[in-house]
Amino acid sequence: xxxxxxxxxxxxxxxxxxxxxxxxxxxxxxxxxxxxxxxxxxxxxxxxxxxxxxxxxxxxxxxxxxxxxxxxxxxxx
Numbered sequence: 001x002x003x004x005x006x007x008x009x010x011x012x013x014x015x016x017x018x019x020x021x022x023x024x025x026x027x028x029x030x031x032x033x034x035x036x037x038x039x040x041x042x043x044x045x046x047x048x049x050x051x052x053x054x055x056x057x058x059x060x061x062x063x064x065x066x067x068x069x070x071x072x073x074x075x076x077x
Contacts (some may be wrong), residue, residue: 033068063069070076 060066
């Protein structure tokens with residue numbers, strides 16, 4: 001037969017384990033949210049970089065005299 005003290009201890013331990021699982025679950029949810037938000041921001045920045053590189057590529061391709069352009073920019077061989 002289980003004593004009242006043993007049953008109380010078991011119930012207390014069970015409540016502690018349940019609360020621990022809840023806290024772990026909440027923490028994982030928060031981390032997932034932050035990672036998702038951060039990844040969205042990273043994707044946005046990468047998209048902006050890609051767009052800027054495309055614009056730069058278009059501008060460089062439209063240069064009639066590349067050597068003169070680079071000299072004007074202070075870039076020499």
